Amino acid sequence: MESGPIDHLIFLGKRLLQATLVMFVISLIGFSIQDNLGDPLRELLGQSVSEAERQALRDQMGLNDPFLVQYGRFLSKAVQGDLGDSYFFKRPALDVIADKFIATLELVIGATLIIVFISVPMGCYCAIKPNGWISRAVMGISIVGISIPVFLTAIFCIYLFSVELGWMPSFGRGETTAPFGWESGFFNVDGLVHLVLPSISLASIMLPLFIRLIRSEMMEVLESEYIRFAWAKGLNKYRVWFLHALKNTLLPVITVGGVQIGTMLAYTILTETVFQWPGMGFLFLEAVNRVDTPLIIAYIIVVGLIFVVTNTVVDVIYTLVNPTVRIAGKAS
Amino acid sequence: MTAPRMMALRAFLASDFIYRFRRDKVALVSFLVLLAFVLAGLLAPVLAPFDPYDPASIDIMNSEIPPVWTDGATDPQFLLGTDAQGRDMLSTILYGTRISLTIGIFAVMLQMVLGISIGLLSGYVGGRVDAFFMRLADIQLSLSTLMVAIVALAVFQAAFGTELYSDLAIFMLIMVIGIAEWPQYARTIRASVLAEKHKEYVDAARVIGLGPGRIMVRHVLPNTLSPLLVISTVQVANAIISEAALSFLGLGMPVTKPSLGSLINSGFEFIFSGSWWITLIPSVVLVVLILTINLLGDWLRDVLNPKLYKG
Amino acid sequence: MALLDVSNLNVEFPTRHGTLHALRDVSFTLDKGERLGIVGESGAGKSLAAFAIINLLSKPGRISGGTITFEGQDLTAMDTDALRSIRGNRISMIFQDPMMTLNPVLTIGTQMVETLQAHRRISHAEAKRIAIAKLREVTIPSPEERFDSYPHELSGGMRQRVVIAIALLTDPSIIIADEPTTALDVTIQAEIMALMLDLCETHDVGLILITHDLGVVSEVTQRVNVMYAGRVIETGSTRDIIDAPKHPYTRGLIAALPQQNEAAQRLNQIPGSMPSLDGIPPGCAFNPRCPHVGERCRREIPALRALGEQQVACHSAEEVAALAGNGGSAS
Numbered sequence: 002m003e004s005g006p007i008d009h010l011i012f013l014g015k016r017l018l019q020a021t022l023v024m025f026v027i028s029l030i031g032f033s034i035q036d037n038l039g040d041p042l043r044e045l046l047g048q049s050v051s052e053a054e055r056q057a058l059r060d061q062m063g064l065n066d067p068f069l070v071q072y073g074r075f076l077s078k079a080v081q082g083d084l085g086d087s088y089f090f091k092r093p094a095l096d097v098i099a100d101k102f103i104a105t106l107e108l109v110i111g112a113t114l115i116i117v118f119i120s121v122p123m124g125c126y127c128a129i130k131p132n133g134w135i136s137r138a139v140m141g142i143s144i145v146g147i148s149i150p151v152f153l154t155a156i157f158c159i160y161l162f163s164v165e166l167g168w169m170p171s172f173g174r175g176e177t178t179a180p181f182g183w184e185s186g187f188f189n190v191d192g193l194v195h196l197v198l199p200s201i202s203l204a205s206i207m208l209p210l211f212i213r214l215i216r217s218e219m220m221e222v223l224e225s226e227y228i229r230f231a232w233a234k235g236l237n238k239y240r241v242w243f244l245h246a247l248k249n250t251l252l253p254v255i256t257v258g259g260v261q262i263g264t265m266l267a268y269t270i271l272t273e274t275v276f277q278w279p280g281m282g283f284l285f286l287e288a289v290n291r292v293d294t295p296l297i298i299a300y301i302i303v304v305g306l307i308f309v310v311t312n313t314v315v316d317v318i319y320t321l322v323n324p325t326v327r328i329a330g331k332a333s
Numbered sequence: 334m335t336a337p338r339m340m341a342l343r344a345f346l347a348s349d350f351i352y353r354f355r356r357d358k359v360a361l362v363s364f365l366v367l368l369a370f371v372l373a374g375l376l377a378p379v380l381a382p383f384d385p386y387d388p389a390s391i392d393i394m395n396s397e398i399p400p401v402w403t404d405g406a407t408d409p410q411f412l413l414g415t416d417a418q419g420r421d422m423l424s425t426i427l428y429g430t431r432i433s434l435t436i437g438i439f440a441v442m443l444q445m446v447l448g449i450s451i452g453l454l455s456g457y458v459g460g461r462v463d464a465f466f467m468r469l470a471d472i473q474l475s476l477s478t479l480m481v482a483i484v485a486l487a488v489f490q491a492a493f494g495t496e497l498y499s500d501l502a503i504f505m506l507i508m509v510i511g512i513a514e515w516p517q518y519a520r521t522i523r524a525s526v527l528a529e530k531h532k533e534y535v536d537a538a539r540v541i542g543l544g545p546g547r548i549m550v551r552h553v554l555p556n557t558l559s560p561l562l563v564i565s566t567v568q569v570a571n572a573i574i575s576e577a578a579l580s581f582l583g584l585g586m587p588v589t590k591p592s593l594g595s596l597i598n599s600g601f602e603f604i605f606s607g608s609w610w611i612t613l614i615p616s617v618v619l620v621v622l623i624l625t626i627n628l629l630g631d632w633l634r635d636v637l638n639p640k641l642y643k644g
Numbered sequence: 645m646a647l648l649d650v651s652n653l654n655v656e657f658p659t660r661h662g663t664l665h666a667l668r669d670v671s672f673t674l675d676k677g678e679r680l681g682i683v684g685e686s687g688a689g690k691s692l693a694a695f696a697i698i699n700l701l702s703k704p705g706r707i708s709g710g711t712i713t714f715e716g717q718d719l720t721a722m723d724t725d726a727l728r729s730i731r732g733n734r735i736s737m738i739f740q741d742p743m744m745t746l747n748p749v750l751t752i753g754t755q756m757v758e759t760l761q762a763h764r765r766i767s768h769a770e771a772k773r774i775a776i777a778k779l780r781e782v783t784i785p786s787p788e789e790r791f792d793s794y795p796h797e798l799s800g801g802m803r804q805r806v807v808i809a810i811a812l813l814t815d816p817s818i819i820i821a822d823e824p825t826t827a828l829d830v831t832i833q834a835e836i837m838a839l840m841l842d843l844c845e846t847h848d849v850g851l852i853l854i855t856h857d858l859g860v861v862s863e864v865t866q867r868v869n870v871m872y873a874g875r876v877i878e879t880g881s882t883r884d885i886i887d888a889p890k891h892p893y894t895r896g897l898i899a900a901l902p903q904q905n906e907a908a909q910r911l912n913q914i915p916g917s918m919p920s921l922d923g924i925p926p927g928c929a930f931n932p933r934c935p936h937v938g939e940r941c942r943r944e945i946p947a948l949r950a951l952g953e954q955q956v957a958c959h960s961a962e963e964v965a966a967l968a969g970n971g972g973s974a975s
Contacts (some may be wrong), residue, residue, distance in 0.1 A: 019472075023472055023475075034488055059367060059402070062686065068891060070448045095678055114348075144624070144627055144628060144631060145620075145624060147627060148570070148620055148624035148627050149489055149620050149623075150574050150577050150578055150581075150594075150619070151578070152577075152578060152581045152597070153597065153616050153620065156597070156604070156612060156616070157616075159604070160604050160609065160612075160613075164604060164605060171605075175629040224702075225744065225746055226739060226744035226745055227698060227744060227747040227748070228740065228747075229702075229739070230737070230739055230745045230746070230747075231747065232700055232731070232809075233698065233700055233732055233736070233737040233739075234731065234732035234736075234758070234759045234810065235728045235729065235730070235731035235732030235733050235759070235762050235763060236728075236732070236758060236759070236762050237728070237762060240758065242761075244750075245747050245750070248747075248749045248750070249747070249748070249749055251751070259475075260474065260475055260477075263475065263476055263477040263480060264477035264478075264479060264480070266477065266480060267477045267478075267479035267480035267483060268479070270483055270582065271578055271581065271582065272581060274581075275601070285487070286487070286582060286583075289487040289488075289490060289491050290586075294491075297487065297488065297491065304480065304484075306474075308475065308476055308477075308480075312475045322749075323749065323816060324748070324794040324796065325748050325749070325794070325796045
């Protein structure tokens with residue numbers, strides 16, 4: 002009945018297989034975009050080249066090869082980290098994205114911190130005292146919160162705190178320093194100040210979602226027999242709430258959280274647009290406007306990779322913290 | 334409609350549901366406000382003092398006139414002021430609401446059709462078909478809808494060029510938002526098909542020779558009405574948010590035929606110069622619209638309390 | 645003086661459609677080391693009576709009257725902290741379904757040690773030693789390993805043994821067991837019951853056994869309360885009640901027991917079902933199902949009164965008692 006390391010390996014194998022499958026599909030999508038979007042020759046040569054020369058070059062570049070051969074070539078390059086050069090930046094597309102990755106990561110970390118540190122205590126409080134006036138207020142505000150699109154929160158933040166009050170910078174990333182080898186705004190006041198409004202905006206729509214989720218999960222858990230038994234054992238209320246109930250509450254929340262990281266990436270595009278935050282999302286929209294195909298594809302593949310990696314990591318974490326999952330398919 | 338159905342309808346109207354609806358002021362007010370929105374959308378061409386799609390009615394000289402209740406150079410013609418192009422805000426907002434609602438409702442209808450078909454098929458056929466669709470649903474849910482929509486629309490826009498794209502925008506938005514969100518419907522329907530599949534009356538229906546299609550439509554679907562209603566309310570709100578976000582990014586409705594999202598986008602740059610109303614008024618309209626739908630959805634969930642598929 | 649004295653206990657549930665009276669004037673006592681059965685159908689209020697003792701009623705239920713005196717203190721007047729020091733310490737509980745009772749994400753060891761540490765100033769090592777000793781006592785094989793197991797790694801029977809071990813950890817003076825074997829396999833039920841009986845006898849622990857099974861009651865308990873629709877309708881020594889029930893309902897329950905020596909006999913069922921709390925008829929709650937129903941029964945609620953060795957709440961108790969000799973008893 003003990004769960005051995007073999008079970009873990011099988012589970013991990015399945016997850017990796019699915020992850021690979023998803024990445025395969027995404028790469029296929031990326032490739033078909035490359036195949037259909039824009040003409041690489043025109044980018045390279047301009048318009049003033051004869052048809053014969055174009056054909057010769059097409060042959061030379063392998064653009065006339067069968068689909069599978071071309072796709073194979075795309076895939077083998079992609080696996081080596083070569084997704085072509087950005088038309089606009091004249092640099093490898095992946096490098097361009099890597100430069101912006103940290104900026105987006107800062108936003109995601111900032112928003113995640115806000116969400117975790119506010120939603121868990123608030124959700125718990127609302128579950129423990131569902132009829133108190135604070136809980137009612139929180140629930141009322143939260144439904145307003147989920148009704149305000151991220152970009153509107155961002156605009157309101159700018160209007161209120163930057164335009165009207167002038168307390169906060171309205172756009173940009175601020176100063177960055179690199180005490181640990183990478184440029185980040187985390188390590189100086191100006192960078193942190195610039196991070197405040199974008200992080201709040203990014204967190205604004207998910208925070209109420211998580212508060213509501215944690216509240217409803219915890220209310221369900223508090224009704225369960227094992228909680229009643231914990232009370233019957235004469236345990237301290239804090240131990241019942243914050244160990245017995247919270248641990249069971251957070252398990253399903255972790256899975257939802259994993260999925261939401263993907264959604265948050267989408268919201269970074271909106272937040273970065275409003276705040277002109279120089280991250281991946283802002284870069285992507287610029288690339289779309291410039292029809293910078295390699296950059297578009299690189300972004301899609303990087304984002305796909307982030308989705309797949311976070312989902313897999315979350316699944317693995319879930320099995321590590323949830324003892325009942327470990328013997329999946331091996332019921333006692 | 335058979336006689337028992339009619340009686341069921343009558344019972345429904347006399348039920349707890351209507352009673353609780355009348356008693357709950359938030360639900361009642363939300364419903365009335367939403368009704369007003371829908372009517373305003375439907376009747377926009379009649380209600381609007383100007384036609385914002387008609388370039389002849391727009392005079393650039395009228396640009397950025399503030400709403401009538403503010404101090405400054407107001408014009409009683411333009412109750413809510415004008416935007417940067419000189420369009421009447423009230424008219425533009427009415428037409429924008431119409432577009433936002435249209436996209437929201439049609440996208441959700443598409444989700445429903447897709448989701449119900451796949452859910453019925455998956456649940457009834459089972460086996461590999463089921464495994465395939467449910468796996469697909471898992472994967473689709475693990476990718477974010479908004480992300481998929483942004484990427485898809487961005488690629489379409491890059492491929493078609495902005496001109497052609499703006500003509501197709503409303504159609505593309507409905508397709509993309511509609512296709513991206515079928516899994517929730519499919520899972521709910523599938524779960525209820527599986528629950529009903531082996532019940533006696535379904536067996537009985539099979540014995541008297543009803544085909545699977547009829548059994549599903551006549552017996553399974555009616556049981557899923559309340560979860561479908563609850564999901565749909567939330568989904569319409571989400572679709573409107575998604576549409577607004579996409580339009581705000583310039584991937585949705587063009588400025589010439591603005592939805593609420595594109596209207597907010599077009600006014601955004603003017604909040605720094607003091608013309609707050611171009612962004613703020615459509616924002617308030619959008620938030621109130623979404624809020625009323627969400628409040629109704631919450632209320633429906635409390636009252637109907639359906640078994641929703643989690644995760 | 646009795647160890648536990650429950651007197652005129654009333655429990656009510658305020659609802660939107662008015663207040664439901666779930667328990668009415670329930671009284672009983674338990675002496676040190678005594679074993680009391682509380683018998684009734686589901687919904688009769690027997691579990692409520694048990695949960696009310698340590699004030700673990702599910703919301704919005706509340707005690708609206710009566711006293712619960714335990715070791716000379718009134719539990720209904722106690723503040724939360726004082727009550728907490730009695731729960732799981734002086735009075736332990738065993739729940740119905742061992743699959744749901746243990747927290748799935750905490751090890752058996754954690755759930756045992758925390759119970760000890762909630763009531764005693766004790767080191768983790770010392771608590772672990774006691775816990776393992778108790779696990780051994782409830783005959784769990786290799787208790788040192790099981791200490792680190794999660795509940796799902798154990799079978800239902802094993803989990804209920806763990807729950808019993810937890811209940812015994814603090815050497816309580818009363819264990820309240822709410823249908824402790826109902827959720828288990830039939831083959832294990834007798835084993836667990838025998839184990840509980842044995843442990844209660846060795847440790848001189850009082851037991852309140854809540855069950856719908858008169859058979860179990862007759863084997864384990866010394867006294868029994870029969871409950872119907874929120875009231876105690878008959879109480880006395882188990883032997884007296886099984887041999888000579890004086891309430892028509894008790895008589896019906898006993899007649900419904902399978903007879904071991906009379907093969908292939910048709911089971912007697914009491915016709916009808918117990919009313920729900922919002923539909924209790926006026927007069928005696930049992931009157932619609934009662935074979936001895938009279939005009940008075942529809943009008944006047946019978947009070948619990950002494951009749952012979954036991955107490956019974958029935959207007960026609962004498963009539964029923966007279967029948968007792970003429971068959972129908974389970975002895």
